[in-house]
Amino acid sequence: MSSGSDPRVLVVLPAWNEAQSLPTVLAEIADHLPEVGVLVVNDGSVDATSAVARSSGVQVLDLPFNLGVGGAMRAGFRYAVAEGYDVVVQVDADGQHDPREVPRIVERLASADIVIGARFADQGDYAVRGPRRWAMRVLAGVLSRVAGTRLTDTTSGFRAAGPRAIRLFAVHYPAEYLGDTIESLVIAVRSGLTVAQVGVSMRERSAGRPSQRPFKAAFYLLRACLALGISLTRRRELMNPAPELAA
């Protein structure tokens, strides 16, 4: 994949009630990434998310009810396997991920199975404070050790998966709270995949509120540590990459 023909890239946007911000994001992707496939996974939205996505002419998966990001992404990975894509890039539908960063992330996949677009303090105007920041620090520290490489932003939803990771995640992608970010990394590393990160700048959401509020921070830390602890003690044979799926 490092040389020769370019990999087929699929951008997956898990969208839950994102009808407001979706058109802008899709237009940006069409502008900056004309080559890639685009899949919107409508995660049981009650607004016009599905209609908005269809009118933009991209592929849409309509989940009959809300599964959370993990379920939406697993559906996306299964679609990617069935359609023969080499790379899946997860991009948030709320506009905080800049599509112009996608090529840089995909490039890095040449030497890793999973690449995380990490929000750095010196890039963009993304900032977190208080207990949530400590939680992210702790998680980053532990996961860096697990992955054997320095990771600073393990809860970022801006990430790319190569062919091996796609095959793994099409079968094993955790749907639990925070499973899509933290546990998925543990599963990947345990299955022998490599993780790398690329610094990206983040923007403010173009619509909608951030899903984390300060008073939830302590609870978030607790659940994150629980999720991490459990996935680290899980038996290895539960998450062996499955053989090739029938397309």
Added chain:
Amino acid sequence: MRGYLFALVGALVTLAFMFELLRRRRLREKYAALWISLAIVVIVAGAFPRLLYWLAALAGISTPLNLVFFLALLVLLVVCVQLSAEISSLEHEAQTLAEECALLRNRIERLETRTGVESPAPPVADPRPRGHSPS
């Protein structure tokens, strides 16, 4: 002695209720088995109260009633955990079905577009957010 009679009658009613639910296929056998065996245990204990005293003494519990409470709590705990596990596996199955459903719907739409017999997509059934955390 009336207390034991009360327990006996209660257990018999429970037993009859379970059989009726099973007969009407309202309850699957694997869930009924536990309650039926529990009712039988209560019937035995109600019919032979001495047994309870003997067991309590054996376990080192001075009041036989405390043994009953302890066992009852233990059984309820196990049942609750088992139901949680069942719900988890049901949720997992529902998730897989939902994904499969969305993927098939997408395939049908693409097929229709390609063959030119396009018809408007039916509305998504029952769109409402569940208790899941979306993020």
